[in-house]
Amino acid sequence: MTDKANLLRVWEKLQSVKDPEIDSVSVVELGMVDEVKVVGDTVTIKMLPTFMGCPALDIIRKNVEKEIASLAVFELVEVKFIYQPPWTSDRITEEGREKLKDFGIAPPPIMDESGEWHVDCPYCGSTYTTLENIFGPTACRSILYCKGCKNPFEAMKPISTLM
Amino acid sequence: MNITSVEEAKKDSAYYKALTQLLYQLADDDFIIAFRGSEWLGLAPHIEEDVAFSSINQDTMGHSAMFYQLLEELGEGDMDALAHARKADERVNAVLLEKVNGPGNYLIEPKYDWAFAVVRHYFYTQAKKIKIESLKNSSYEPLKHVAIKVNMELYYHLLHWKTWFTQLCLANGEAKTRMKAAIETVLDDFEGVLSQGPEAATISQFGLIGREDRIRQQFITIMTEVFEKVELTFPAQMGLKSGDGRKGQHTKDLEEAILTLGEVYNSNPTATW
Numbered sequence: 127m128t129d130k131a132n133l134l135r136v137w138e139k140l141q142s143v144k145d146p147e148i149d150s151v152s153v154v155e156l157g158m159v160d161e162v163k164v165v166g167d168t169v170t171i172k173m174l175p176t177f178m179g180c181p182a183l184d185i186i187r188k189n190v191e192k193e194i195a196s197l198a199v200f201e202l203v204e205v206k207f208i209y210q211p212p213w214t215s216d217r218i219t220e221e222g223r224e225k226l227k228d229f230g231i232a233p234p235p236i237m238d239e240s241g242e243w244h245v246d247c248p249y250c251g252s253t254y255t256t257l258e259n260i261f262g263p264t265a266c267r268s269i270l271y272c273k274g275c276k277n278p279f280e281a282m283k284p285i286s287t288l289m
Numbered sequence: 290m291n292i293t294s295v296e297e298a299k300k301d302s303a304y305y306k307a308l309t310q311l312l313y314q315l316a317d318d319d320f321i322i323a324f325r326g327s328e329w330l331g332l333a334p335h336i337e338e339d340v341a342f343s344s345i346n347q348d349t350m351g352h353s354a355m356f357y358q359l360l361e362e363l364g365e366g367d368m369d370a371l372a373h374a375r376k377a378d379e380r381v382n383a384v385l386l387e388k389v390n391g392p393g394n395y396l397i398e399p400k401y402d403w404a405f406a407v408v409r410h411y412f413y414t415q416a417k418k419i420k421i422e423s424l425k426n427s428s429y430e431p432l433k434h435v436a437i438k439v440n441m442e443l444y445y446h447l448l449h450w451k452t453w454f455t456q457l458c459l460a461n462g463e464a465k466t467r468m469k470a471a472i473e474t475v476l477d478d479f480e481g482v483l484s485q486g487p488e489a490a491t492i493s494q495f496g497l498i499g500r501e502d503r504i505r506q507q508f509i510t511i512m513t514e515v516f517e518k519v520e521l522t523f524p525a526q527m528g529l530k531s532g533d534g535r536k537g538q539h540t541k542d543l544e545e546a547i548l549t550l551g552e553v554y555n556s557n558p559t560a561t562w
Contacts, residue, residue, distance in 0.1 A: 175438075177347075177348060177442060178348070178351030178352060178354060178438065178439075178442075179347035179348045179349070179350050179351025179352075179354070180347075180351070181347075209355070209431075209434040209435055209437070209438050210434040210437075212434070212437050212438045212441065214441070258337065259337045259340055259341055260341070260445055260448070261340055261342075261344035261345065261445070262340065263340065264344075265344055265347055265348055265351075265442075269337075269340070283445070285441050285442075287440075287441065289440065289441050289444035
């Protein structure tokens, strides 16, 4: 099998590695995979940590190693967390944004130039929401409340280098 | 000047010394303030604050981990050992950040002072913001990348503490009196946070971070403006009352903190968590 074919298999397999705390979304959809390099029987996967203090990072690393090892084509699987480029919330793909909503988490809002942001309810789509707490149950989420359908919900925090 | 790798940083021993000294300051500061913050878990004034504060502490611990990781890459030793196993006199955090939250302890009658927590964390976060902005132009490229990462999370921390600070300073009742007392306590030792230690001159000559006096001036300018908005006057007099942490001078508060935070690590230093 050529390196190119193996590369495709790695990317495909990475789709089955989910965020341990949001199991509908893969690490690829979250924009956490920066680069995959295949040279013969070695694969190097460069990943971008979302929040550095996130305890899920080690679990994600192990899950990536395990999934890729299950392909049984590589002698060496190397997973590296790198800081450049930094992970930003706009790296989440369109599919990832939809799947977050399925999980009941609003995708990260797009910030305008003044740093203002607004989140619609992931359940009913209402725009009539209030921010209860910028900080949520995990480092990457905020807590909001929908006055339309009267449900509390969470949203991914916007993270940008413009901050 | 742009140093892109560990090898390059090691070529000049003076550069290496200045770089590691700065990294120890950044790592130790974040590490101990995150520990003190985490002692508030379950004790914060309301449940939303509990969620927010613990999230901030988790982020801050993550920042210290990045700085310790840079030190590990430079050959200073295993990052977990750097965080947990160093004695008090080997640490260079500012003394203000190691001080207990108040009388009592986490398990027995914690009589912690929320005013002190707000002022200490707000002032520290503001000073850190200035340093991190400066580090985005550091001559050590790996540090520059870490700074960009830290900065994005810091945005939310600063917003949080500034809100608490402003609201409590403008509140009625005992709030104002307690905030004034806390401001005095924090400023008495704040020079220690702004200090870049005995290597300050070489640290800035090598372009690792902006000059200490410029960072101090920026801090004073920002604080003067914030104080005006809450009808107070920023005294601009900051001290080193409890000792110079950058020189390894510390209080028994740090020794006790190391015993507590290192308890699990020391039970089996070779364990993988």
